[in-house]
Amino acid sequence: MKIRKLLSLLLSVLIALVVLTGSIAMPLLCRSFYYAHIGPMGLEDWGLTRAEIETAYNEMMDFCLGKREDFSAGVLAFSQSGADHFADVRGLFLLDLRVLKISVMALGFLLGWCMVGKVRPHRFLDRGPGFWAAAGLGVSFLAVGGLAALDFDRAFVIFHSIFFPGKDNWIFDWQTDPIILFLPQDFFRNCALLILGLLLLWCGALIAADSWARNGGKNR
Numbered sequence: 001m002k003i004r005k006l007l008s009l010l011l012s013v014l015i016a017l018v019v020l021t022g023s024i025a026m027p028l029l030c031r032s033f034y035y036a037h038i039g040p041m042g043l044e045d046w047g048l049t050r051a052e053i054e055t056a057y058n059e060m061m062d063f064c065l066g067k068r069e070d071f072s073a074g075v076l077a078f079s080q081s082g083a084d085h086f087a088d089v090r091g092l093f094l095l096d097l098r099v100l101k102i103s104v105m106a107l108g109f110l111l112g113w114c115m116v117g118k119v120r121p122h123r124f125l126d127r128g129p130g131f132w133a134a135a136g137l138g139v140s141f142l143a144v145g146g147l148a149a150l151d152f153d154r155a156f157v158i159f160h161s162i163f164f165p166g167k168d169n170w171i172f173d174w175q176t177d178p179i180i181l182f183l184p185q186d187f188f189r190n191c192a193l194l195i196l197g198l199l200l201l202w203c204g205a206l207i208a209a210d211s212w213a214r215n216g217g218k219n220r
Contacts, residue, residue: 007110008121011129014107015206016137021100021196027191028093031061037187046181048075051181060179064090065097073179082177084168092163098131134203145196152189 027033034057043053056074064086065069071083114120119130121129146154160170170179 002117003122004120005122005124006128007114007119008124008132011110011121012133012136014110015130015133016101017099017103018107019133019137019199019202019206021103023195024096026198027194028061028065028096031058033191033194034187037190039086040184043182043184044136046178048182056179056182060086064093066090066094070071072209076178076182077176078179079173079176081169082172082179085164085167085172088169090166094107111129126214128210128213130206134206134210136205136209138200141196141199145192147203148192153185156185156188 001151035054038050038053044050048056052075056076059072060066060067071078071086129190164170174181
């Protein structure tokens with residue numbers, strides 16, 4: 001069986017991309033995660049019924065996920081500046097989903113090629129691509145998560161300055177864009193925790209799978 005170092009590097013990158021973009025996609029696609037916050041965060045106290053809040057969120061997310069071309073937030077009014085920010089968010093969301101789709105397809109292709117061509121990735125330091133993908137992601141995001149936990153408010157600002165450079169339309173005035181009342185910062189914090197938790201869970205599973213394969217190979 002042929003062993004390829006480049007194949008190992010490619011698989012590591014693709015696995016890391018699938019885990020990262022897949023973890024980010026979860027709170028984007030799982031709307032029940034937002035619904036679960038409506039009661040505990042007291043969002044109905046702002047004057048809308050639960051049904052109206054869900055409709056506003058669904059229409060906003062439909063726009064951000066490319067399911068509709070015009071921005072809308074149910075019965076809530078919005079400014080052009082607010083709509084422009086959600087257009088920027090739409091670009092990031094769709095980018096994540098595209099990278100996830102392409103990475104899954106490329107990973108599937110490479111794994112199929114390995115089986116058909118009888119090719120095996122090189123194990124650097126006797127560790128497979130899954131281990132290195134998990135180790136890189138895990139260490140990086142534990143560090144980022146630790147820093148964010150120290151001051152989430154500052155991390156929130158830094159995040160927006162990185163992904164929306166030169167713009168301040170992400171700073172909403174609730175009087176012109178009342179949607180912000182129904183998207184409290186605590187919800188975004190919980191989204192970040194969900195993403196981090198899923199990412200670390202996958203990293204742990206990949207490391208465990210690699211250790212199992214390593215020990216199994218030695219026992220055979």
